[in-house]
Amino acid sequence: MDLYDVRKSLNMGIPLTNIKLRATDYARVSTDHIEQKKSLKNQKEHFEKYIKENPNWTYIEGYVDDGITGTSDVKRDNFMKMIEDARNGKFDLIITKEISRFSRNTLDSIKYTRELLSYGVAVLFVNDNINTAMPDSELRLTIMASMAQDEIRRLSERVKFGMNRAIERGEILGNDMLYGYKKDKNTGILHIVEEEAEIVRKIYELYAVEKKSLSQITKILNNEKIKTREGKKWYISTISRMIGNPKYKGYYCAKKSEIVDYMTKKIKYFDEYDWIIYEDKKKIPPIILEDLWERANKRLIARKKAFRERKKDKTIYKNRYLYSAKIYCKNHNEVFHRRKSRKNQKDITWVCKEYLRNGKKSCDSPNIRESELNKIFEDLMKAFQIDSKKIINILMNYYKHLIIENDNNEKIKELEKEINSIYAKKDKILELSFQGGLSNSEFMLHNNSLNEKLKKIESNLNSLYAEKNKTKNLNDKIIELSNIIKLKVGSITTRDKIINLFLDHILVSKINNDKNHMKLNIFLSYKEDNKKKQIFPVLCHEYEFKRGYDTTGTKRYQVTYLVNCYFCL
Numbered sequence: 001m002d003l004y005d006v007r008k009s010l011n012m013g014i015p016l017t018n019i020k021l022r023a024t025d026y027a028r029v030s031t032d033h034i035e036q037k038k039s040l041k042n043q044k045e046h047f048e049k050y051i052k053e054n055p056n057w058t059y060i061e062g063y064v065d066d067g068i069t070g071t072s073d074v075k076r077d078n079f080m081k082m083i084e085d086a087r088n089g090k091f092d093l094i095i096t097k098e099i100s101r102f103s104r105n106t107l108d109s110i111k112y113t114r115e116l117l118s119y120g121v122a123v124l125f126v127n128d129n130i131n132t133a134m135p136d137s138e139l140r141l142t143i144m145a146s147m148a149q150d151e152i153r154r155l156s157e158r159v160k161f162g163m164n165r166a167i168e169r170g171e172i173l174g175n176d177m178l179y180g181y182k183k184d185k186n187t188g189i190l191h192i193v194e195e196e197a198e199i200v201r202k203i204y205e206l207y208a209v210e211k212k213s214l215s216q217i218t219k220i221l222n223n224e225k226i227k228t229r230e231g232k233k234w235y236i237s238t239i240s241r242m243i244g245n246p247k248y249k250g251y252y253c254a255k256k257s258e259i260v261d262y263m264t265k266k267i268k269y270f271d272e273y274d275w276i277i278y279e280d281k282k283k284i285p286p287i288i289l290e291d292l293w294e295r296a297n298k299r300l301i302a303r304k305k306a307f308r309e310r311k312k313d314k315t316i317y318k319n320r321y322l323y324s325a326k327i328y329c330k331n332h333n334e335v336f337h338r339r340k341s342r343k344n345q346k347d348i349t350w351v352c353k354e355y356l357r358n359g360k361k362s363c364d365s366p367n368i369r370e371s372e373l374n375k376i377f378e379d380l381m382k383a384f385q386i387d388s389k390k391i392i393n394i395l396m397n398y399y400k401h402l403i404i405e406n407d408n409n410e411k412i413k414e415l416e417k418e419i420n421s422i423y424a425k426k427d428k429i430l431e432l433s434f435q436g437g438l439s440n441s442e443f444m445l446h447n448n449s450l451n452e453k454l455k456k457i458e459s460n461l462n463s464l465y466a467e468k469n470k471t472k473n474l475n476d477k478i479i480e481l482s483n484i485i486k487l488k489v490g491s492i493t494t495r496d497k498i499i500n501l502f503l504d505h506i507l508v509s510k511i512n513n514d515k516n517h518m519k520l521n522i523f524l525s526y527k528e529d530n531k532k533k534q535i536f537p538v539l540c541h542e543y544e545f546k547r548g549y550d551t552t553g554t555k556r557y558q559v560t561y562l563v564n565c566y567f568c569l
Contacts, residue, residue: 003120006133016093016124016131023051023093025062026082028101040066047095060091083112086121098127099141109141178247179229180287189283190247197287199226200248203239204288208296214239243300246277249293250286253277322496323350323373323506329365330509330521336368347371352508365508366518366559373506376520376545376563377499383541415461422454504568511562518561525568537566 009019025047029040044062051059063078082094094116096102099109102125113123113132122133130140180200181190199221206212206220214236221234228234246253253275288296327336329352336350348370354363426447433443504523511517523537545561 003117003122003133006122007135010131010134016133017054018056020056021058021092022060022090023054023057023095024060024082024091025051026064026079026094026096026102027062028065028076028079040064043097043101051095057093083115086116086119089119092121094121094123096123096125099125099130110138113138113141177229178245179242180248181284190285192285192287196229200242200287203242204248204292204296207239207243208292208299211299240300243296246293247284248286248288249290250279250281250284251277252280252284322499323370323503326503327368327506327508329354329363330507331365332363334363336508338370339367364510364515366510366515368508368518368520372545372559372561374495376522376561377495377503379543379545380522380541380563380565381495381498383543412461412464415457415464418457419454419461422450422457426450516559518559520561520563522563522565523568524565537568539564540567541565 006019010016025044027040027043027047044064047062048059051057063082065076065078085091086094102109102112102123116123117132122131124131125141128140130137132138132141178190180193180196182193183190203217203221206217207214212220217239218234218236221239226234228238242248254277321338323336324338325335327350328334329336332352332354334353336352337356339349339351339356340347350368350370350373352363352365355365429438429443429446429450432438433440438446502524504525506523507521509519509521511519524540542562542564545563546559
């Protein structure tokens, strides 16, 4: 659509219906209620008929968002598809019922109508009699959209007020979707659905008595083909909310959360001591005995607290196991994850994350056995242990160029003298200023000059102090390295300590696409204050490791590891 030509025609008094346009429509309802469904159908039929009956318009299939709130545009899939189609030039005009159906946010209404106009697409709001092709449409649109937005605000306040009054009266809030209960529409009282209640009791028993985890319970229910009331599978979050719901022990509970802002839908969750909660077994007959409910929730709270603590300290995950976050798939640059065998809990392997996510088709990198990795490191330790004095000398020579000579002590003394001299000069010019020997401007000039010199000298002095401390730290690290290399080989504790201290990462790949031949590039570096440095790998050892005799009579296959060990300087 050429906006200039359309506006020119409209200003000449030519009706919009007399202009040749490709027209579509947009309809939306915000709930799944039957009445709203009928309204949606009526909207669609009305606008389709309205467009098709106009000989100057070409009908383009319309767009519908069913049961989606207008306060969030990104959730309206068909609305966003309509914007994309407008960008691609599929139509010239959008017909919709009213501004509140299009967007209830003033800024969004302006934003999208402006965007559509930039694509040469106008919007006709039938009930509001606003055509965005007209120059005065934005002013009218702003006024109408603001009114629609304020109506939503007032509606939100009315709903919140009504809910608070209902809580005061002890009415049970919410719809009829609480698993295990059926809500009487007339009295509002909950009645137990015994078939579902049995599943609720099973969940509490599994969690509180058998000490199953939420994920284990989820798997049990889904494996047994037990469905939720909506006919969907179970999720950990669903079971967690169920265990934490006081209604199952016959308690009224409300005010657990509140929507802070009607536009952003941001929810504030209150602490448990702020909830309105009390026993009401007449309106809410218990499915779970109170003692069992308390046991289950004591465990749930403890595990949630432990999880939050672990989440705060990310290093717990990174250093949870000896090789955590240290083994990588060369093909996908994804970290390997630790897996236990179902049959033998001691048989531990490390598997690429891409393989765990999408299966063997996405990644055929070999799995690595932890026992074999340990053996490889023991072999490496023995190889390096052959001449420990020689290794110590190599490390000493490497660090020697980093050691700052003790000449810094003399430099520090010189700079400290300069600082004292400058402070003496500052005192002198200050005294002259008091005596009238220097004007204020002269004093400021000299004082600023001395402050600049002082700043440079103090900066140099701080650098020398840092280098001096670095010298001490490096010497300490060399002594530590020497002591570690001198440790006796064969101790698991010693092996694990060396792996923790030296192992930077391992790259895993296959040789010639053969699962029986793996390549391990092992990178070693001394970790200083957990800071990642730029590394320069130098090959320090290379050998083959073969899986031992334990494969005889088993399904395991022979594997050869080509191990390249690098020391990163």
